[in-house]
Amino acid sequence: MNSSLKLFTVAALAAGVTACGGSSDSGETGTVSFGITDAPATEFSNVTVAFTEIQLKPADGDWITFPLDGFETVNMLDLQGGVTEPLITDEEVLAGNYTQLRLIVDTDNSFVKLKSTGDTEYSLAVPSGEQSGLKLQGEFIVAADTSTDFTIDFDAQRAIVNPAGEALADYMLRPALRLVNNLDVGSIAGTVNASTVIATECADVATYSGMVYVYGEPGATPDDLGSENEPLVAVPVSDEDDPGTYTYKAAFLTEGTYTVSYSCSADDNEIDEDLTFVGPQDVTVEADTETTASFE
Template sequence: MRWSGALALTAVLAACGGGGDDNGAGTGNVGGDGTLRVALTDAPACGYDHVWITIEKVSVHQSSAAAEADAGWKDLVVSPARKVDLLALTNGVLEELGSTPLPAGQYSQIRLVLASNSGTGTTTLANSIQPTGGAVTALSTPSAQQSGLKLQAHFDVASGQMADVVLDFDACKSIVKAGNSGQYILKPVIAVVPRVASGVSGYVATSMPLVSTTVSVQQDGAVVRSTTPDATGKFSIPYLGTGTYTLVVASEGHATAVVTGVTAGTTTTSINGTATAIATPVSTMADVTGTVVVSTVSGSSTVSTALTDASVYASQVLTGGPTIAMGSQAVDATAATYRFHLPVAAPVKAAYTAGGALTFAPDSAVAGKYNMQARAPGRANIDKPADIGGGSSVTVPLAYGP
């Protein structure tokens, strides 16, 4: 299978249709049949004990612009529809959705179609969440049942061969709370990755709170994939393309650990063992909060309107590099507010060498210093600094306009 273009893309709600003959739009068909196999996995979810979705089918098309009524859709039907707890699919665990024959050629679109919430009781809901310590609540999935979650992913299916696709669902970024209404909305973020043998594995200390510990591999200040460790502290991040990554360990009540120069090749790179498990210093935590708004001038007054389609990204620039991502979230669907819970203490950094010990040193110059960035469709990004080095929470408003 040959992959081209960006593999990690934000899912958008769009139309999805049934099967049919190819309409010739961007086909590149080379004749013969191959096989498509699809699996589902998940990045860590923040603040939830369970996130359930029910999958009815996966549809693919050779044109990235194909709409619901277009011919050429090929379906992998999940029968019976399968209810999956996404939070059981971290640390490299896969939910196999099945396989289907496909005409050989280039494919540019995948759609994940979910069942509808037709039941009334919490046990019969097709799509629902359970906030940590809370009750099971319906998860609103606008248009997802009929039209599907649209993913752009360019891959080839070769005659007589299998194309392996993993849909990496980021539940933490995909669920948005709607103000104080008690409702939760699914705005899915899904990465489409090839199932390859390379990856990264290792251990974090079990003395840290593992349920609130996240391990991610990053490039250029963006998370490529992430996971949570298991009860032994072991973490596994598979399906990485060949390249060099930064490993970031974030844990509640602890400083951030950063390992630079981690390479992934044709096998899994082992960072360390249990005897050298990563243990980060204890740190107080503080909040960075704010609201994303659009400000306009009306007469002598400035009017601010909540920008509810924005997302906010928190990052930290280490001395001499790199920039590390500390988290991202869609703003509240009603109030456009955001909140990050970040360590006050300095991050600790070590360089990776194959077979060598990790020697961490604190980057004291950047302790408590972060950058908040607002992103919204059709608008330039807004960046503002946030300093919690004094141990106090701060408010950082992000405003477009005057």
């Protein structure tokens, strides 16, 4: 596998996804490509998940398996802000409806590193990861005589948990995946004002400058990771690219209206907490467009 990273430009993707999906009984085929991206995580410096297979389940057929190679060398945290890594490219499959997707994981070659402990590697296990893998429920369509491109959004911030008591590994990986059609996605990006928001909300901006939370509907009441109303995605705010200017980007969002809000409260993804949120606002996302939403 070519491990070089690529930035998806949606305008360059194949058209025609609205064509009839067909049926696997008809024998018609289409081609599919799947890439993977990551919503950033705040405490980790490396998240390596060694994917070995991607499996697709037709609505009226048997599982289709494609072997993968090279993911034991890919740090998922490099795949942020619209950057992806290809899983499979232009593979021919039967056209029609598909109901499930699975990513099979080699746990022996999967690990995480923490920002606080340097190069120390911590083991990462997936319950049944090498048998049934990470599962993504939900239908998608492969159109006949058409190339269809999808992206799997792997959310390390929500997926990786620190298990209590005895466990198979130092950290556990639970399913936290979104599947999107690349023709339907845009992004939200913006700044968080350093002098009025960051300085007021963050206890120690040198170590943590907060996250922007994105909810899948307008008018949502912001809540934390692990709550009943947890966000679709939460992305860190950082001034790494331009010191003193705090920015964020939430990519691969399907067309629609979202609620975005900012918090600099520490958020444990396993506990429902009372966080302080700032400036909730509704934002409309259009395909192949980056919409600006800032917190002043």
